Amino acid sequence: MGTLTVCVSVLLLLMMTLSESSRLNACCTQYHEKPIPVRFLRCYTIQEVTHFCNLKAVIFKTVKKRLVCANPDSGWVQRAMESVPECFLNKHRIGR
Structure with a gap:
C-alpha cells in the first residue's frame, strides 16, 4: 500500500509540473509595440491576468x-x- 501511495503521489506531482510548464509557455510577458497590418493577422485571443500570467x-x-x-x-x-x-484556442494548443 505504501508503494502505491508513493507512485500515485509522484504521478500527480509530474502531471502538475507538466501542466504548469505548458501554461507558462503560452503566457505573454511583454507587448509587441509596432502595429501589424490586419492582412497579416488570422485571429486573436485575450490573455487575462491570472496566477500564471500577470500581463493582460x-x-x-x-x-x-x-x-x-x-x-x-x-x-x-x-x-x-x-x-x-x-480564436478559440486553449493554452496548451495556442501555438499550433
Whole structure:
C-alpha cells in the first residue's frame, strides 16, 4: 500500500509540473509595440491576468502561425480586434 501511495503521489506531482510548464509557455510577458497590418493577422485571443500570467494582453495569431502579444489598450490593437475573428484556442494548443 505504501508503494502505491508513493507512485500515485509522484504521478500527480509530474502531471502538475507538466501542466504548469505548458501554461507558462503560452503566457505573454511583454507587448509587441509596432502595429501589424490586419492582412497579416488570422485571429486573436485575450490573455487575462491570472496566477500564471500577470500581463493582460491580446494574443494575435498571424497568417504565418506566429503569436504576437499586444497591449489591449493600444489603438491599433483595438482596431485589429474589430477586423479579425476571435480564436478559440486553449493554452496548451495556442501555438499550433
